[in-house]
Each structure stands twice: as C-alpha cells, then as structure tokens.
Amino acid sequence: MRLYNTYTNKIEELKPIKEGVVTIYYCGPTVYNYIHIGNARPIIFFDTLKKYLEHKNYKVIMASNFTDLNEKILAQAKKEGLTEMEVANKYINAYLEDVKRFNADDSYIKPRVTETIPEIIEFVDELVKNGSAYKTETGDVYFRVSSLPTYGALSNRKIDELIQGARVEVRDEKESGYDFALWKSFNEGIVYDSPWGKGRPGWHTECCVMINNIFKGMIDIHGGGADLIFPHHENEIAQAECAYHHRIANHWVHNARVNFGKEKMSKSLGNVVWCKDLTCDPLAYRLLVLSFPYRNIIPYTDELQAQFVDQYERIKSAYNKLFLYLDVNNLFDSKVQTEKSVELMKRFDEANDEDMNTPNGLSVIYDIVKLINQSLRGEVNNELVVSIFNVFDEMLKVYGLNYKKERMDEETRNLYTSWLDAKKVKDFEKADKIREELKNRGFAL
Numbered sequence: 445m446r447l448y449n450t451y452t453n454k455i456e457e458l459k460p461i462k463e464g465v466v467t468i469y470y471c472g473p474t475v476y477n478y479i480h481i482g483n484a485r486p487i488i489f490f491d492t493l494k495k496y497l498e499h500k501n502y503k504v505i506m507a508s509n510f511t512d513l514n515e516k517i518l519a520q521a522k523k524e525g526l527t528e529m530e531v532a533n534k535y536i537n538a539y540l541e542d543v544k545r546f547n548a549d550d551s552y553i554k555p556r557v558t559e560t561i562p563e564i565i566e567f568v569d570e571l572v573k574n575g576s577a578y579k580t581e582t583g584d585v586y587f588r589v590s591s592l593p594t595y596g597a598l599s600n601r602k603i604d605e606l607i608q609g610a611r612v613e614v615r616d617e618k619e620s621g622y623d624f625a626l627w628k629s630f631n632e633g634i635v636y637d638s639p640w641g642k643g644r645p646g647w648h649t650e651c652c653v654m655i656n657n658i659f660k661g662m663i664d665i666h667g668g669g670a671d672l673i674f675p676h677h678e679n680e681i682a683q684a685e686c687a688y689h690h691r692i693a694n695h696w697v698h699n700a701r702v703n704f705g706k707e708k709m710s711k712s713l714g715n716v717v718w719c720k721d722l723t724c725d726p727l728a729y730r731l732l733v734l735s736f737p738y739r740n741i742i743p744y745t746d747e748l749q750a751q752f753v754d755q756y757e758r759i760k761s762a763y764n765k766l767f768l769y770l771d772v773n774n775l776f777d778s779k780v781q782t783e784k785s786v787e788l789m790k791r792f793d794e795a796n797d798e799d800m801n802t803p804n805g806l807s808v809i810y811d812i813v814k815l816i817n818q819s820l821r822g823e824v825n826n827e828l829v830v831s832i833f834n835v836f837d838e839m840l841k842v843y844g845l846n847y848k849k850e851r852m853d854e855e856t857r858n859l860y861t862s863w864l865d866a867k868k869v870k871d872f873e874k875a876d877k878i879r880e881e882l883k884n885r886g887f888a889l
C-alpha cells in the first residue's frame with residue numbers, strides 16, 4: 445500500500461523493515477483530563493490503519509504511550525485533591541474507555557513515562573556524553589540543536605532561520621532558543637534522582653526511548669496528530685539521530701485535527717465536545733471521521749453528526765436485514781465468493797491502498813447497502829447475497845463499524861416462522877403481535 449510520508453512530502457510505498465510485519469507507534473495523551481472528539485481522531489485513524497494492514501495479512505505491532513508525568517497532572521492533582529498517580533490512573537482508565545467506545549482495539553502496547561525512567565536517564569546521559577546535549581547551572585539538560593545540521597528536515601524548517609528567529613527569546617541558560625529540555629530540574633511532586641540532580645524528563649524524550657525499548661530499532665510508521673510535527677516529532681528525530689544514528693521511523697504519518705465548524709476546538713472558546721458526552725452512537729462518530737480524508741481538517745457540527753447518525757443507520761439496517769435473511773435460511777458460509785463480491789473487495793482494497801482513502805472505501809460500502817436492498821426484493825440469488833455479506837462484514841470490521849449480532853435461537857426461529865405464516869393467511873393482528881415480540885428479542889423486521 446501507499447501512504448503519505450510527512451518526512452519526504454510524498455505518497456510512498458510502505459515497505460516494512462521486516463517482511464510481513466508492520467510496526468507502528470503513535471503519540472498518546474498526557475493524562476490530566478478527559479479527551480475530546482478531536483483527540484479521538486488518531487485513535488480511530490491508527491486503529492483503522494492497523495485493521496486494514498491485518499486484513500492484508502500483515503502482523504501489526506502497535507504501541508502508543510501515556511505521558512503520566514507532567515506539570516499539568518501535578519496541577520490537576522492539586523485541584524482534585526488527589527496524588528499525581530491517582531490523577532494519571534483516573535484519566536488513563538477514562539481514555540481506555542473511550543478507546544473501547546469507538547470500537548478500537550485496546551490490546552496495543554501502552555508504555556508509561558514513570559515506567560521508563562532509568563532508560564530515559566541513560567539516554568540523556570549518552571547525549572550529554574557525545575556532545576549533543578549540555579547541562580546548565582540550574583540542573584536542566586538541553587539538546588543542542590546546532591549539533592545536528594539536518595534539524596528541521598521533517599517540518600521543512602532551516603536550522604539557521606530557526607536559530608536566527610529565536611534569538612530574541614533565548615533564555616540565559618540556553619545556548620539557543622530552539623534547544624529543548626531533555627531533563628528538567630524539579631523539586632515538587634514525583635521527582636527522580638539523576639546525574640544532574642533531582643528532576644523529571646522533558647516531554648520530547650520519552651517517545652524515542654519507548655520506541656527503542658519496545659522495538660529495538662527503527663519502526664515502520666510513527667504517527668500522531670499534525671500538531672505534533674513541530675516541535676515534538678522534529679525533536680524526537682533529532683535525539684534519535686544523535687543517540688541511535690537513525691530517524692526512528694521510515695514513514696511519518698499525521699492526521700489532521702477536528703474543528704468545531706470553522707473554529708479550533710478549545711476549552712477557552714467553550715466549543716469542546718468530550719467523547720464521554722457524545723449522545724449519539726459513538727460508531728456514527730467513527731463513520732464521520734472516516735468520511736473525511738485523514739489529512740483534511742474535519743469541520744464538526746451537530747448537524748454534520750446527525751447526517752452520519754442517519755448514514756450509519758442505513759448501513760446497520762442493510763446489514764441487519766441481510767443477516768436475518770441468512771440466519772433464517774441457514775445460509776452463513778464465509779467461504780462463498782462471487783465475481784461481484786471479489787470486485788467489491790478489490791475496489792475497497794484499492795481505495796485503502798492509496799493513502800488510506802476511507803471516503804472511497806465507504807463509497808463501496810454504500811454501494812453494497814444499495815445492492816442488498818435491491819437483492820432481497822423478489823427472487824433472491826442466495827449465492828450472491830451470501831458472498832456480499834462476507835465482504836460487507838469484512839469491510840465493516842476493517843473500518844471498526846462492526847457490532848455484535850447474535851444468531852436466532854430455536855424458539856425465536858419458530859416465532860419467525862409463525863410470523864411468516866400469519867402474514868400468509870393475512871392475520872395481521874397476530875402478525876403484529878409476533879413482530880413486536882421479535883423486536884423485543886432484537887430482531888427488527
């Protein structure tokens with residue numbers, strides 16, 4: 445498949461380092477608050493990418509971190525009367541509930557800063573020793589941006605311009621304005637001993653060290669929101685180049701943000717939609733997200749969401765109708781393929797192979813919805829509808845729009861047969877009663 449690579453500004457073939465395996469890491473949250481629907485976009489996007497790669501028979505190893513040590517967590521702990529760890533755990537649990545809310549696989553690897561401290565200290569120490577970083581009198585350690593001539597390659601910035609532009613804000617203890625903290629002297633809350641005194645690691649360092657811990661070298665895809673390109677990902681690359689002599693990942697993949705209408709979603713504007721407060725089916729939001737190319741900003745509004753609630757109902761209604769037909773007639777057979785189903789799956793794969801074009805992938809799903817509604821009218825071609833069900837089911841799983849559906853038990857099947865009989869002899873009163881009962885059992889006819 446081909447994916448846009450922020451590092452080269454090109455759509456490029458994804459060539460896994462190890463054949464048959466794709467390794468992915470994307471930056472996770474700082475856990476001091478609940479997440480809003482914009483924060484859920486990378487969860488949804490990278491989960492979909494992972495599921496698509498698995499559909500293509502790759503083994504995918506994915507990791508995403510929790511920044512569980514941060515001044516914002518300390519401030520929140522004071523506000524809530526909790527310890528920093530209690531705050532971190534509270535919002536990690538809330539985050540994982542949101543992961544499940546959007547039907548994302550929660551079995552990925554979840555490194556935490558507080559569990560990576562010795563390795564981070566060792567890493568910073570290495571950078572100090574090889575001259576890429578320096579300690580200040582106050583006990584901070586900074587990365588020396590001027591030590592890496594290629595700094596700025598990811599975000600297309602030139603190091604000279606950066607340093608020139610930053611001259612005004614240079615703080616005394618820093619050699620240059622763009623030098624960034626690897627270790628910060630700190631005396632409050634959770635602190636760790638280091639060769640530079642008590643303190644905490646800087647934010648840009650953890651991801652490099654975690655990736656190295658987990659994957660022992662370069663990975664295939666490093667992802668995150670586009671707001672992380674500079675400085676966070678640029679700084680990750682800089683450190684890795686100086687410590688590991690590689691740029692961490694071959695492919696740098698970034699999703700765009702979610703706006704509220706035309707405005708940025710922010711607490712100060714009061715237009716934030718929290719995931720936990722979504723009133724619609726969360727999968728209707730997942731459908732909304734996948735209806736936009738991942739590199740385009742989504743202009744979320746309640747009206748837009750309402751449209752996708754309807755669209756998702758259409759998808760579910762076709763799926764339920766076909767499921768019921770196959771169930772009643774005992775036709776489930778995952779091996780059945782037809783020319784039509786092969787063609788549909790090919791179109792779906794082609795859409796995703798070209799930089800995860802999920803809007804095009806969804807257009808195949810909408811074609812299937814139409815096809816189901818046509819095919820179940822009048823004389824039904826059983827082989828065709830079974831084959832369509834198989835590809836439809838697979839596509840919904842890849843996009844995480846699938847949901848659990850139980851087959852009828854014997855008693856329900858008998859009820860269903862008597863409903864058909866009642867309709868046949870035009871006993872509508874009886875038919876309606878049975879229909880109500882079937883609906884209560886989860887079979888809306």
Ligand SMILES: [Zn+2]
Binds near residue numbers: 471472680
């Ligand atoms: Zn990161």
